[in-house]
Amino acid sequence: MDFNLSPLNKMVIKTAKAFCETEIPGIDAYMKEHKDYPPYLQEIFAKHKMLGMDVPKEYGGIGADNFNLILIAEEVGKTGSTCMLPFFMNNSVAETICHWGTEEVIKKFVPPLCDGTAWASMAFTEPNTGSDPRSLTLTAEPDGDDFILNGTKRFISMANKPGFGVFFTKDLSMKGKPFDTTAFIVDKMSPGITFSGHYELMGLDGADTCDVFFKDVRVPKANILGKQGKGFPILLRWIAGERVQQCAATVGGGQAALEESIKYGNERVVGGFPMGYMQGFSWMLAEMKTRVEACRLLCYKTVKLQDEKKKGFEAASSELKVLTVPLIQEVCRQAVQFHGSYGYSKEYKVEKLFRNAMHVGVVASSLEINKTIAGMTILTQK
Ligand SMILES: Cc1cc2nc3c(=O)[nH]c(=O)nc-3n(C[C@H](O)[C@H](O)[C@H](O)COP(=O)(O)OP(=O)(O)OC[C@H]3O[C@@H](n4cnc5c(N)ncnc54)[C@H](O)[C@@H]3O)c2cc1C
Incomplete structure (x- = not known):
């Protein structure tokens, strides 16, 4: 499998970074004040061409693929912003309706999910x-x-x-x-x-x-x-895709936790030296980086299976969750510990990243259910 990023992938990352820098501070400020999403949020996503990523252009989509979608998910995940949830939902529900719906159903329900006038x-x-x-x-x-x-x-x-x-x-x-x-x-x-x-x-x-x-x-x-x-197969297929998006955002959260810790480890002086140079903390950084990298690579591999419509994608997405949930939760816990008491304060981003990382083990099928899916697939594979 080739994980080299294409010019299109690089442009998508650049656009996602620009979205995160220009839009997310305003979105998060609104959400802090109102404890809810801005009413125009989906339209902002649409303006940045972030909706209908895996939906054909004829239905209002971008006609790209899931790989590009998870690259955006990782960037949004780095910010720790809750706006990732409606972004995932409009994308995944539009794709699901395209896959299972009749032409009439697709034409009625998919375009509003792609132009941001409807929330899925x-x-x-x-x-x-x-x-x-x-x-x-x-x-x-x-x-x-x-x-x-x-x-x-x-x-x-x-x-x-x-x-x-x-x-x-x-x-x-x-x-x-x-x-x-x-x-x-x-x-x-x-x-x-x-x-x-x-x-x-x-x-x-x-x-x-x-x-x-x-x-x-x-x-x-x-x-x-x-x-x-025949609703259950629809749910299982949707959840498999959602798992990959969530894991990508969680990898982004882990990457941000690592970057915050590197910065802190260089700045915070303990006993006359930047604390990151103490062996215990440099080892912690080594563990954090390798954990994030391992999860990212499995995420890329899994989404390639999805885009190539390979058999075994659903079980592979469960394996991704089995790896990502405990590893990135641990990375975020390590980041809090790395920051000492500041990590436990809301002044520092790592406490938010830790709280966000806890949700991925219980949402869109729990960690235990994914262990069961992955384990039973291994046992019954011919
Ligand atoms: C922020 C947030 C957003 C959410 N958004 C949505 C949403 O949009 N749509 C939606 O439908 N749901 C949503 N949920 C719900 C979430 O998907 C469910 O809570 C989740 O699937 C687990 O279901 P449960 O809590 O009822 O656990 P239960 O099914 O009651 O299970 C309880 C515990 O037993 C374990 N367990 C259950 N069955 C087995 C088994 N066979 N083998 C081993 N262990 C097992 C589970 O892992 C879990 O730990 C959301 C939840 C949160 C917190």
Whole structure:
């Protein structure tokens, strides 16, 4: 595999760096004040040509690939800004609808996700499960040309923003069939939908994650994504892509934690010398750098499998998570320790990077579920 960056890749990185320098300070300042995303955020992404990365141009996308997308994810991850979540979501949901939708569905729902006029969501988790499709309780019951949805989704990102979400339901018309999970594209502003307040999270400052309550919500049959009862493969494929984007952003967070530590290690004087030159701390930097580099390389390898549509990509994305979560969480912990008490203060970026790194082990399928996917694939591979 060739990991040399092409001129296009280099230009994408340059553009992403410019976005991070010019836009993110304003976005983060808004989010600190309002504890929410700026309403025009997706349009900023669109202006910088960051949406619809893996969507064909005819549907409003950029027509690039996932490799370029993860290069941007890494740059945004370095800033520690929570705005990475809606950036991932619009990209991944648009690509998912392109893959599974009919021509009519794609033309209706994908362009607004690419021009930034709509906010995407993906909703699987419920109060009783975030891992098991058999335990879903958001029901979908047929009624003429519509389905009626009732129940609750939990911890849904960007749920209360205008746009569309892919909601996974227990389809009552599939009762008795082996698979009964059906995915619907739902207008999040439909009558009968209400929201909880935002969850107070450990990290991802300003994120809008909340519960979504459905009371007799009418959704046209035409909004079914893929086939009835075949929602779970849609979820598994989407999560595999999302994992890679999240891991890339996490690698970015680890790289930033390393760079902050190098700077601090050269500046902070202890016992007459810059502290980074103490053997214990220079060893720590060596561990941090090699951990970040290992995760980055596996991330590049995995996304190449995705772009080349290679069999085994989904299990490979789980292996990436199995490597990245503990390694980068440890890198961020080391960065806090490296900074002494300053690392524990909000004056220094590393405490935010540490808090953000903790989320990747529990979101978009937990670390344990990914160990199970990777392990079972190894056992059953011929
Ligand atoms: C900031 C944030 C944003 C989120 N955004 C979204 C979103 O947009 N959409 C969405 O659908 N969800 C979202 N979630 C929810 C998240 O994806 C789920 O919480 C996650 O998938 C885990 O589900 P759970 O918490 O219900 O854990 P459970 O499924 O209840 O599991 C509890 C624990 O048991 C372990 N476990 C479960 N089953 C197994 C098994 N078979 N083998 C071994 N261990 C197992 C899990 O790893 C976990 O540690 C978000 C969560 C957060 C914190």
